[in-house]
Amino acid sequence: MFRSFTYSALILRVRPSGESNREVWFLTAEEGILRATVFGGPKSKLRSHAAPFHQGTLWMYRDPVKNSQKVIDFDVRSWRPGLRERYERVATASAVAETILASHGGGGNWSEALTLAHRVLDALNGADEPCCVRILIYFLWNWAMLLGLRHDVNHCASCACEVPGDKVLWFSKRESALLCPSCVEVSHGPAAEAGGGAVLPIGPGSRRWLAAVEDLDPSLLARYTLDNLSLGQAKALVTGILAGSLGRRLGTWGLG
Ligand SMILES: [Zn+2]
Incomplete structure (x- = not known):
């Protein structure tokens, strides 16, 4: 069963994963370094938000059975263009x-x-x-x-x-x-x-x-x-x- 968590987070690294997904490494105030998957094609809004050095509030699902973590939303406060x-x-x-x-x-x-x-x-x-x-x-x-x-x-x-x-x-x-x-x-x-x-x-x-x-x-x-x-x-x-x-x-x- 999925459980959802909220973090204050900074994106440190983004890598492609599979055909259209991305692996994202976060520094969070609550649990330190976290790694999670962003699902979605090139036009997805979440994907454009999940870029290096963006900082804000992260919502994540965690499946403890599969030990997998999925980003469900990322509200960017600091874009740093x-x-x-x-x-x-x-x-x-x-x-x-x-x-x-x-x-x-x-x-x-x-x-x-x-x-x-x-x-x-x-x-x-x-x-x-x-x-x-x-x-x-x-x-x-x-x-x-x-x-x-x-x-x-x-x-x-x-x-x-x-x-x-x-x-x-x-x-x-x-x-x-x-x-x-x-x-x-x-x-x-x-x-x-x-x-x-x-x-x-x-x-x-x-x-x-x-x-x-x-x-x-x-x-x-x-x-x-x-x-x-x-x-x-x-x-x-x-x-x-x-x-x-x-x-x-x-x-x-x-x-x-
Ligand atoms: Zn000395």
């Missing part, structure tokens, strides 16, 4: 969606995860190209915190010393920790800074920016610029933290 106007916006939105799927919707903090995704996608809807990169870094940084992977950009994770704002911190991939210059030398040897990719420098510009954007409303990121070196370091840090947690880098994150 601007995402499809620029390649960088839709590419960043895809990176956001794939990160959420790869980490199973945020490990239980579903309502918080949905709020963060909602604010990030709204900010992306009108962002220019340089701001798209900052929005991605912002999302990954705040997503890492939501997963419990908080990193202090002012103190060494090993000796707890306060690192002056004009100094470089080192991110150790092996330890997934930000270390002061003395501790990185102890754990990775004096040549650590020379390269090999085991440690990444996080300079004053990245540290300042990451501290400033923690919990910031992402619609304000247009004003929070940073130079290319600091941008690259911040991106390497946030993707390094999440790659360590997920066990792999996602292709949608891009290089860096």
